[in-house]
Amino acid sequence: MINESSATAERMYEEAVVELLGVLAYGELTAFERMAADAALAPGIQVQASLAGLAALQYDHFVVLRDRLTQMGADPATAMTPFRPAIDAFHAQTRPHDWLEGLMKAYVGDGITADFYREIAQHLDPRTKDLVIAVCDDLEAADFIVETVREAIAEDPRVAGRLALWGRRLVGEMIAQAQLVAAEHDVLSMLVIGGVHRPGVDLAELGQMMSRLEANHARRMAALSLAS
């Protein structure tokens, strides 16, 4: 009985990892598409090319995740499909009106997403953990965003209020879609809150995790000279 339920737990864990890599892969694929499209909004070729470069990195991450899914015997398209509605809705709700909003979305949106996945990664097997951390590790490449947004605010301080609001909007939409994903995907949620056979984080830890996410978000907004 114990072996059987341990095998079940193992299967559920594998299933949850496939879901996690699926949502991550679709997230990277769409981040790639939207960031590349947003690059076209930039008034100058330097920023346009830099944002395009950041977008191209997301595609590389997508390939790593897709290949790992295949290696695990999962079909990448099948693993990604359940997450299309939530992620597509997020992008539909957060279409930048100009290039500064596009830059903010790349920096703030992807920053908080990466933080979130890195938190989850702490509860995973070493191999999956390393993979998740690797694909979340490109914010260093986004230094040009901080500089560009700060310059834009220095040139026209009225921009700051609008971008601060936009930052709050991005976080709000992200939380809304994350809750939707969590509600619809029990197996995936199990990775965070734990299942019968696996300890997850308790409520106190969950609260601490949220505080860390919030602190990191505030730090990024402050780096842009924006209120969070």
Add this chain to the structure above:
Amino acid sequence: MINESSATAERMYEEAVVELLGVLAYGELTAFERMAADAALAPGIQVQASLAGLAALQYDHFVVLRDRLTQMGADPATAMTPFRPAIDAFHAQTRPHDWLEGLMKAYVGDGITADFYREIAQHLDPRTKDLVIAVCDDLEAADFIVETVREAIAEDPRVAGRLALWGRRLVGEMIAQAQLVAAEHDVLSMLVIGGVHRPGVDLAELGQMMSRLEANHARRMAALSLAS
């Protein structure tokens, strides 16, 4: 006197190559952006991911061209900037209404562009020639487009008429923008039609080149089961 004018010719040739790499680089950068954005229109994740992969290739080409410009002592942004209006106008005029038009644009539009640059490459120094041919060489990666468009036409034959018109529109817009670029950039035009110190193609050759471009375009349209 002869040496001096030969040095002038050499400088003009270098200038023309910088212009050529500039227009190519900006073409690849925007092809990357638009193709990545168009990938989001695809109804299925397979096609979406394949088109994203094709877009990512364009970014790789952009990097090769940008780095070569830097190596030649040119500033990539300065080299690209003069071609923004024409290329941005092309994309504004050829925004796909759906994913099939997006696929067609990637296949037919990039196909004819690559053919054109490959023709020009024949008149260049070996190093530039190899570079241009290398960045124009990814149509093999687009086999999935042929298959997907043919399937869509088989499912709904009415699609064929609309896509055939779209193919003609793409070619028309491309010719219009190419003429604008040629009219505004004498030095660049010199690479094709020749200058005082360098033979270019004569009118008969130019006619033959146009016929080859047309034949290749017709071949691609036929591969999609479309009239050209």
